[in-house]
Amino acid sequence: MGRQETVALLADLRAESDELDTLVAELDAEGWATRTPAPGWTVAHQIAHLAWTDDWTLQSARDPEGFHPAANELLVGAAEFDEIVDGAAAAGAALPHGELLARWRAGRAAVLEALDAVPEGARLPWFGPPMKAASMATARIMETWAHGEDVADALGVKREPTARLRHIAHLGVRTFGFAFSAHGLAVPTEPVRVELTGPGGELWSWGPEDAADRITGPALDFCLLATQRRHPADLSLTATGPVATAWLPIAQAFAGPPGEGRAPSGRE
Template sequence: MTAPALHRSELAHLLSDQWDAIAALVADLDEERWRTPSPLPGWSLFDVVAHVVGTESWLLGERPPAHDPIRPKTDVTTLPHVRNETGVLNEIWVDRLRPLSGRRLLALYTDVTERRRAALAGMGDAEWEAETVSPIGKISYSRFMLIRLFDCWMHELDIADGLGVSVDEGGPRAELAFVELTNSIGRAVAKGAQAPDGSRITFELTGALPRTLHVAVHGRANIVETLDAPATVVVGMDSGLFARLRGGRTEAEAHAGEFTISGDQDLGSRLVRNLAFTI
């Protein structure tokens, strides 16, 4: 499944809605709840929002605030959850914003997302399709904004899970974001689960984003419309659990009884244990 072609105004509108959804979740938090741990290692709910502030500020050409000399300086490259240059930049923004109050952070979030809305509205078609630097290399700006939608959608789930509340996990934003989780499933099948050549795998997803994914392994693991023979293994689970496993927010061992495996049990077990991927 590929992402549908969207006019830039449509994608900008979905991004705007996504920013509003995050703001609504944190609008009434007191300072203690802002510091609630999120599903992401080392990050509180405050840190998740600070990360979004940092990324959207960076897209406006801004740099992280200066380090407060009164605070001990953290070498973010030594943190166990920081694994690449993008992670370093993310962590610098979070670390520099962390001394603020939640109320002040929300004000910054509101300001930067309003300025991003204006920036997106002012872009022409040439700018929208121009090549730009992103966490996955040089891609078109429009492709980068799809990744931003995915990232912010996942962070909405992070905040909701941290607060122990439910949000609508379906709809246009989710449908578009979910493509980022399904398109690259072949790598998890081949590299993570080590599915042998000739394997035929089906993921049956239920819940807010129901769909059937078929993967055939012939040298490489690729998504296919249909399998040419019965599946070697069928893995069934809720789309929300699939998203969280793919996003590395949880592990299969914590969800016994929430997924089913039919067929090759060993391969199915390897699949659910190795779904995690990050951009």
Template sequence: MKSICDDTRAEHADLDLVVAGLDEDGWSTPTPAEGWAVRDQISHLWFFDQRALMALTDPDEFAADMQRLLAGGGTDLSVAPGRAMSGADLLASWRLDRERLLKVAAQVDPSARVPWYGPAMGARSFITARLMETWAHGQDVADALGAHREPTARLKHVAHIGVRARPFSYLINRMEMPDVPIHVVLDAPDGSQWAWGEPSPDTVRGPALDFCLVVTQRRHPADTSLVVEGPAATEWISIAQAFAGDAGSGRQPGQFPR
């Protein structure tokens, strides 16, 4: 667990650098997520880092909180705390609770099952999902502020979730997944390659960054350098979703031209 916790901590730090110097106007900058400002993105991460800590330390309380959350408006409730605080106070609160989460997570058996909003997850996958969420919402913040984020090897965690979530992407879109294997070959930031699956006529190739942007629905596939071959791969990439919840609307083609 130490390795994935360290990677998640590094992802937190990267996003922290982007927002640490913002004034209140900066915190109110609109992001590509409709209706959400920068402060809403950080509030959302803080809110669910708190819930993740609760899931690890008090599963019964988490179950009760989940029912209240689902009955009361779902993820919309996650932005309310941040809107009632200054940006500086929000950042300080997120810093405190994200570190509390990782300190607890580092001591958990990687194979332990952790409850969440859907099927329980293995502890390592659970924290990997928090890294993915941090990276994805961090992209919204970076896009809003015009900040450049250097791609890192941590993208492999995001890409892995994206590949593994293929069946989930079909489930939430109420589509039947074809029984066709897909070969994913990605160019890592250091020039090496990451691959999933066996060679197949249906393939997805290209920069790991672009793949991660697509599976987190932060870019439309048409605005990336991904090369997608085969009908099964093409269909999947059009609906790919690495994050939990209902089917997302993603981004529009041309919204972020290359």
């Protein structure tokens, strides 16, 4: 991926962040305290998590050699990584909402600048595998969109899907092997064809055309699946073949241990 593609990704990251900003900018204290579908997390927790992750993205981009020592220090004494994530979100959510919003805005602006300055081809350390700047930007788009979905759900807002979903879908496909490994399963060698319908009716596809295993359906639904924002039973995705069928319930586009996902509609 060249310089032009990276610039385009950073523009999409800015747009995705700005869209979420419009949902929270005018909220009062009660709005920031609204519970989201993530257990124990309010709107403030969601934004605090994004701000915290931006801090680590900056650490990775600006001081890659210092990333792992800092990360190891973070992990000392923690039983689970989720414990650290929840603690950081809670700490950020405890800030006055104006201060939290300003912190998130400043952090995400700094991330755009830092990723833009990463030398082409350089790999940035992370809690999962290292990534190039373009992949890091893609991951930030995915996470911003996913947590934005939680915020939108909490506020009763229906967001219109955009072409930026292609980045998230691409990441969902690229993490095929990781999803199986994260669950302690052997990574299948059989290819899977993924055919998704984009927001404008266009076809997005990955994998060999003649693959026996296939996943088809709306791109939005695949993104909701890969970010574990909806249960597979609530999505209009079709899996054909044993590998695709096994992948559907464990897909995850994010690094780290498997999440619990969401229960089907109508269930607690």
